[in-house]
Amino acid sequence: MRGLFDFEGEGRRAMGKLNDFSLYVITGENYHPGRAISEVMEEALQGGADIVQLRDKTSSPQELLRKAQELKALTRRYGVPLIINDHIELAIEVEADGVHLGQEDLSLQEARRLLGSSRIIGISTHAIEEARAAELGGADYIGVGPVYPTGTKPGVKPVTLDYVRQVAAEITIPFVAIGGITPGNVDDVLEAGAKRICAVSAIVGSSDVKGTARLLSERVRSSRGSVYAPKEIVVNGRPETVTARTVDQLIARYGLQGRKLVVELDGYIVPQDEWAATQLFSGVKIELVHFVGGG
Numbered sequence: 001m002r003g004l005f006d007f008e009g010e011g012r013r014a015m016g017k018l019n020d021f022s023l024y025v026i027t028g029e030n031y032h033p034g035r036a037i038s039e040v041m042e043e044a045l046q047g048g049a050d051i052v053q054l055r056d057k058t059s060s061p062q063e064l065l066r067k068a069q070e071l072k073a074l075t076r077r078y079g080v081p082l083i084i085n086d087h088i089e090l091a092i093e094v095e096a097d098g099v100h101l102g103q104e105d106l107s108l109q110e111a112r113r114l115l116g117s118s119r120i121i122g123i124s125t126h127a128i129e130e131a132r133a134a135e136l137g138g139a140d141y142i143g144v145g146p147v148y149p150t151g152t153k154p155g156v157k158p159v160t161l162d163y164v165r166q167v168a169a170e171i172t173i174p175f176v177a178i179g180g181i182t183p184g185n186v187d188d189v190l191e192a193g194a195k196r197i198c199a200v201s202a203i204v205g206s207s208d209v210k211g212t213a214r215l216l217s218e219r220v221r222s223s224r225g226s227v228y229a230p231k232e233i234v235v236n237g238r239p240e241t242v243t244a245r246t247v248d249q250l251i252a253r254y255g256l257q258g259r260k261l262v263v264e265l266d267g268y269i270v271p272q273d274e275w276a277a278t279q280l281f282s283g284v285k286i287e288l289v290h291f292v293g294g295g
């Protein structure tokens, strides 16, 4: 049911390949001393986080395993994917939904070999060449950041909103803007073309984790437009204004019902049994490929 932006009690489910998402929240235990990781991440999930990453640079392997298992149980309960930062072997051990890798980590090809095609691989990028390589290499999403200076990765030079704009214009796979994003600057990031954002400190360091997650999540979702309003989308490379709310309605609009079709939405192949449930938002790129004739 990718493409559905439902949350809190509306039966989110994930697992396996990446569903669409708006708000990606990464753990950062130093921001909530005295509070358990699962308690804080549960509040983020209640606020609308729709993908969670375990990022921990200091724990022992045993502690990491325990935290990964705890977050696996939690994310399963909320039906959202769990991604493990850096440690592919841990992702495999706890059967997480995927791994996030930096430019200095294991290669994308090796990670894909180890994880198989059904798990998610995210790659950090800081320049368009890295983004192109990740897309070509089969990454499921890319990180774009740090957009702003951030205490979570001190001393790292920001990529700036210019890079967000560049990726938004060129890259087809989902990208998530990350780094120093707060309720105060999220609108600028969305304005630059981000459709998904990721945060650590603004959320897990907030005195109202759930409220901040909700606020950020709603900003992202509303920037993507109402599914009921006419929206600008790109169909087979051509800009179109459509009122279709779902993939099956768009197929009907083009008179392609009953035809043998492959549907690709923002780089994902949408299985036929999900066409009716997959919503169209402003800015999506959809390819409708139909097969003509026999043989």
Ligand SMILES: Cc1ncc(COP(=O)(O)OP(=O)(O)O)c(N)n1
Pocket (backbone or CB within 6 Å): 024, 026, 053, 055, 085, 086, 100, 101, 102, 103, 105, 122, 123, 124, 142, 143, 144, 145, 153, 176, 178, 198
């Ligand atoms: C979603 C997301 N984007 C970027 C990163 C950063 O990964 P990396 O460059 O490997 O740096 P560390 O997080 O390992 O310090 C991320 N973790 N998640």
Ligand SMILES: Cc1ncsc1CCOP(=O)(O)O
Pocket (backbone or CB within 6 Å): 145, 146, 147, 149, 150, 151, 152, 153, 178, 179, 180, 181, 198, 199, 200, 201, 202
């Ligand atoms: C892990 C990571 N990668 C690029 S920026 C960043 C840190 C994001 O944390 P914050 O949201 O606190 O700036």
Ligand SMILES: [Mg+2]
Pocket (backbone or CB within 6 Å): 085, 086, 100, 101, 102, 105
């Ligand atoms: Mg890393």
